[in-house]
Amino acid sequence: MNRKFTEIDETIRELNASTDAHFKWLVKILRFIANHDIDLPEITCDDAHQRCEFGHWINTRLQEEREGKNFVLDISKKHIRVHQACRNIITAINDKCQTDAVFNVFEQSLLSFTEALTTYKVHLLQLRTSYDALTGLPLRRILDESFTSMNNELGAEGLYLLLLDVDHFKKVNDTYGHLNGDIVLRSLAMNMSNNIRRSESMYRYGGEEFIVVMHAKDDREAVTIAERLRHDIAELDMVAGEHIIRITFTAGLTRIHPDEALREVLERADQALYIGKKSGRNCTQLINQRLETKKFSG
Numbered sequence: 001m002n003r004k005f006t007e008i009d010e011t012i013r014e015l016n017a018s019t020d021a022h023f024k025w026l027v028k029i030l031r032f033i034a035n036h037d038i039d040l041p042e043i044t045c046d047d048a049h050q051r052c053e054f055g056h057w058i059n060t061r062l063q064e065e066r067e068g069k070n071f072v073l074d075i076s077k078k079h080i081r082v083h084q085a086c087r088n089i090i091t092a093i094n095d096k097c098q099t100d101a102v103f104n105v106f107e108q109s110l111l112s113f114t115e116a117l118t119t120y121k122v123h124l125l126q127l128r129t130s131y132d133a134l135t136g137l138p139l140r141r142i143l144d145e146s147f148t149s150m151n152n153e154l155g156a157e158g159l160y161l162l163l164l165d166v167d168h169f170k171k172v173n174d175t176y177g178h179l180n181g182d183i184v185l186r187s188l189a190m191n192m193s194n195n196i197r198r199s200e201s202m203y204r205y206g207g208e209e210f211i212v213v214m215h216a217k218d219d220r221e222a223v224t225i226a227e228r229l230r231h232d233i234a235e236l237d238m239v240a241g242e243h244i245i246r247i248t249f250t251a252g253l254t255r256i257h258p259d260e261a262l263r264e265v266l267e268r269a270d271q272a273l274y275i276g277k278k279s280g281r282n283c284t285q286l287i288n289q290r291l292e293t294k295k296f297s298g
């Protein structure tokens, strides 16, 4: 399973554990208030929010978070307010001048803190559903969302889209069973995603179709990369139960031009893929904007 998928699960688990720790912190405060002969700096000092377990979690998250940094910053802000409101209650109790107002502020700070936590969890769960459960690859939705910025950020190097479809995959399912078919798709995804550069991305487009967005300066280089990926898969012994399965795929390859919409690029790649399938499969079919195609196989 892809690292991203397990990373999201781990973040949710850690977030839940840290939230539980904050409930424990509240119980600690009640004890502190009841006994109020003990001094607990982690509750009363100005940087108490940094000392509690939740504060440690926030610091780590702020360093590691990418897409959801704003959510964590919001949680951090509200977490600080909870500690401030709590300190005010303790001071008011010590000074015997507690009013409804200090408790109301504390209640409000807790409510907006939990609301910020929920918002971040919803973000994480949405992110999780953008990844394919079988292969761990990002789904097409992520490509849709990131395509324009990916294309705009393009430097001197060109960007290419490879749309690939496993050949005769129905036969793989019929011969070895659907579960072994799943293993084949997972092996393909794992092998190919490990064989592309870190700056490049692979997506599950649907069923037995995948997309790779890759960097290459020209058609020649793009074809070399695509053919290397195709050969690697064709030569891979995929272990599925007691079976060793080999597969091939056919791919449509096309350059992504500046300002092009994803739909246009996909239509072109799909046309090349269709031609590749018709012409015998197990090949890379390059297509340009004039819809001229060239086949690479062997």
Ligand SMILES: Nc1nc2c(ncn2[C@@H]2O[C@H](COP(=O)(O)OP(=O)(O)OP(=O)(O)O)[C@@H](O)[C@H]2O)c(=O)[nH]1
Pocket: 134, 165, 166, 167, 168, 169, 170, 171, 173, 177, 178, 179, 180, 181, 182, 185, 206, 207, 208, 277, 281
């Ligand atoms: N095991 C498994 N099979 C899947 C999955 N998604 C799609 N399939 C199967 O993929 C097969 C695709 O079959 P077809 O579209 O007929 O194409 P094909 O047999 O690969 O033939 P060509 O594409 O023409 O080479 C169908 O049998 C689907 O059930 C999946 O997640 N797991």
